[in-house]
Amino acid sequence: MQQQDFNAQFPDELQGFPGLRLRAGKASALVGAQGAQLLSWQGADGRERLFLSSASDGLRRGDAPDRLAAPIRGGVPVCFPQFSGRGPMIKHGFARGMAWRLDANDGRSATLSCSDNALSREHWPHAFHASVRVALEEDAVTVTLEAHNRDGTAWAFSCALHTYLRLDDVRQARLEGLGGVRYQDATDQNREKRQEENMLSIGAEVDRVYMAPPPALQLHEPGLPVLSISQQGFADTVVWNPGPELARKLSDFPDDGWLHMLCVEAAHAAAPLTLQPGEHWRGSQTLRVLA
Numbered sequence: 001m002q003q004q005d006f007n008a009q010f011p012d013e014l015q016g017f018p019g020l021r022l023r024a025g026k027a028s029a030l031v032g033a034q035g036a037q038l039l040s041w042q043g044a045d046g047r048e049r050l051f052l053s054s055a056s057d058g059l060r061r062g063d064a065p066d067r068l069a070a071p072i073r074g075g076v077p078v079c080f081p082q083f084s085g086r087g088p089m090i091k092h093g094f095a096r097g098m099a100w101r102l103d104a105n106d107g108r109s110a111t112l113s114c115s116d117n118a119l120s121r122e123h124w125p126h127a128f129h130a131s132v133r134v135a136l137e138e139d140a141v142t143v144t145l146e147a148h149n150r151d152g153t154a155w156a157f158s159c160a161l162h163t164y165l166r167l168d169d170v171r172q173a174r175l176e177g178l179g180g181v182r183y184q185d186a187t188d189q190n191r192e193k194r195q196e197e198n199m200l201s202i203g204a205e206v207d208r209v210y211m212a213p214p215p216a217l218q219l220h221e222p223g224l225p226v227l228s229i230s231q232q233g234f235a236d237t238v239v240w241n242p243g244p245e246l247a248r249k250l251s252d253f254p255d256d257g258w259l260h261m262l263c264v265e266a267a268h269a270a271a272p273l274t275l276q277p278g279e280h281w282r283g284s285q286t287l288r289v290l291a
């Protein structure tokens with residue numbers, strides 16, 4: 001893509017990251033060109049609901065798109081075609097480091113896409129098309145990821161919408177809805193466990209893949225309306241917070257950043273999915289401020 005077209009498609013910016021602003025009444029969102037990553041979402045109350053690290057690196061205007069950019073730490077990174085280190089590829093796949101193109105934009109929603117090219121083939125030999133649609137409502141935002149096998153042979157993938165929710169203080173928040181759900185604990189060699197409590201509180205590192213979770217969870221924070229987090233088409237929900245020790249080791253993350261975020265991710269993580277030639281897969285996550 002020419003720099004001129006890129007600038008026309010992504011005229012807005014947040015922390016120097018080029019993107020596209022969407023509006024629905026008083027609500028607003030900014031979708032970044034890198035990785036089709038939602039970088040900001042403010043509902044009608046004007047409160048920012050997504051965490052974006054002030055120390056984050058990433059693709060800036062004018063950077064060459066012929067190599068992968070450093071991942072942007074925050075918003076809603078799209079992990080594709082691999083979740084985390086669960087496979088031979090670079091962590092979370094290559095899609096979050098690529099410049100995506102804009103396919104449609106009606107002011108309230110936008111669709112971005114990427115497909116195989118010389119860069120993706122350095123990491124994965126397959127023909128594919130991936131798209132992300134961000135749809136804004138007054139009190140909600142929905143991110144939909146779609147993958148299409150354009151190859152002559154079947155391929156397998158895993159993926160996630162790696163949503164970083166912004167919190168005042170994670171220690172005061174409660175995530176409701178995971179009571180009785182089984183999870184793989186990545187802080188304990190992926191041992192399988194069962195969560196007893198329905199209200200999860202966090203004060204240290206948490207890195208869990210919940211399998212067959214309920215379709216909606218609720219995030220409670222003192223003095224704020226409840227946030228509903230729902231998903232469709234994804235088999236797992238990942239909950240991640242680095243806690244104080246890992247936070248200090250992450251170069252693109254403030255030491256106290258762990259207090260102000262919680263990742264609640266719609267994911268296919270525990271087991272990969274296989275798409276036959278010509279097949280599509282689609283999954284979405286909706287964040288909604290409840291009255």
Ligand SMILES: O=P(O)(O)OC[C@H]1O[C@H](O)[C@H](O)[C@@H](O)[C@@H]1O
Nearest residue numbers: 071084091092186207238240263
């Ligand atoms: O640092 P990143 O590559 O963005 O990954 C951040 C985190 O993503 C997921 O939530 C994984 O479960 C974690 O194990 C990982 O640390």
